[in-house]
Amino acid sequence: MIAFYNHFAFEFKTGLRNSNNLMMNYLFPLGFYAMMGLVMTRIFPGFDQVLIPAMVVFATMASSLLGLPGPQVELREAGVFRSYKINGVPAISILIIPVLTTIFHTLIVSSIIALSARPLFGGVAPLHIVPFILITLLAAFNFSAISALIGVISTNSRATVLWSQLIFLPSMLIGGMMVPISMLPEGIQPLTALLPSSHAMQAFLGLAYGQPTSFNTTVSIAVLAISLLLAFGLAIHLFNWDTKNKTRRGHPLMALLVLIPYIVSTFLV
Template identity: 30%
Template sequence: MSAFLYGVALQWKLDIRSKTMLITCYLVPLMFFAFMGGIFTSINPEAHHTIIQSMTVFGVSMGALIGLPPPLVEIYGGNIKNVYKVNGVPLFLGVVTHVISAFIHLFMMSIIILVVAPITFNATIPKNLPVYVGSLIVFIATTLSIGSALGVLVKNISKLTMISQIVFLPSIMLSGIMFPIEMLPKGFEEVGKVLPATWGYRLMTCEKFEVAFLIPLIVILLVFVMVCGWVLVRIVRR
């Protein structure tokens, strides 16, 4: 256990120095928050009530879908996995340490938005903070499961970039954070329902846990955890 915790702490420190994680988990999300937060609240006064949740969905989606997969591709798409095997290190450790580290960074970024938004944009603080934090934790974990699956499935960085964008952009455009989901064509609205961003946004804007919004996130989480496990088992057997 001590070796595992040391590995997580080491990965967290490495991610702090990583330009990719710095940009995708902090710089771009917080710049988007600073820039678009003012625009949203100026155009639509009602945005004060949801600006925290919408900017958090954007930041978590970017960090999990664009920031997390590249380091995993370097491990499982290259020769680093062979180093793991030779030294008797479980292959799942690479995914677990990166996911926990990314989770901590994304949670910290989300807390920054939660604290700063009421000061800068007069945003409404969620009425039930325990429910909001619980919803945030589930949403981050679910989105990271998709990023992990992309990282272990795709073996080429250029392909990964394209696929990550294909998942990320609909997550932003079809989740309801940019404009009400009811304004979308019916087909796009249905597509949005398979994305964790849609359910995460709905869950975080509730004053109490809504099981109807929680279940899709749990299902997505379990599916992609199983996908990661299946891919890692195949790698071990090669």
């Protein structure tokens, strides 16, 4: 328990000490939130309805997808995981503790957004608080698990950027955060079900805001939960202490299995 506490405390402080992590955990999401709050609520009528969930999903993606995999790869390549291994640090701790601390940072930023959006930018508060909190947690765990998987399969920092942006950029464009899915071209709409951000946004709108949704929210919740479990399972299975040793238990392309629930959901939503 002391080991877990020390490890958690160290990783949490890393999220504040490391300039890149500080940027992705706090400065980037809060800066973007301030900009969206100031600009989008004025030029896009109705954006106040989605300001909080959209910015919570954005903050979650920024801290996890952009902040989590890079340092994991750097530590592994620097031999830190080898050092951890010989000192008895279990692989599960190496994977799960950074995920938990990232979620912790995300929850702090999400709280700031949820509490300040209404007084600062006229953002609409959720009707149902408990579903809002649960979906925030589910989305945070989901993105963090996918990010941990990206960190595990990437051979270098450039690869983490590539994989992360493959999710991050489409999410920003067609994930329902900036533009409602219903306003996208009909040919594009089914493809949005391939993105976790779309499911998170639809779950927020349907279950926390009581608004009509483009997706079946039960399916969205199931997709987020199943992909979260798949991503963690695959990250643990494919975890490698040291790229100099061929100890990986499967091919990195196995990570694509995490797409299964999303692909299936395109037929169900």
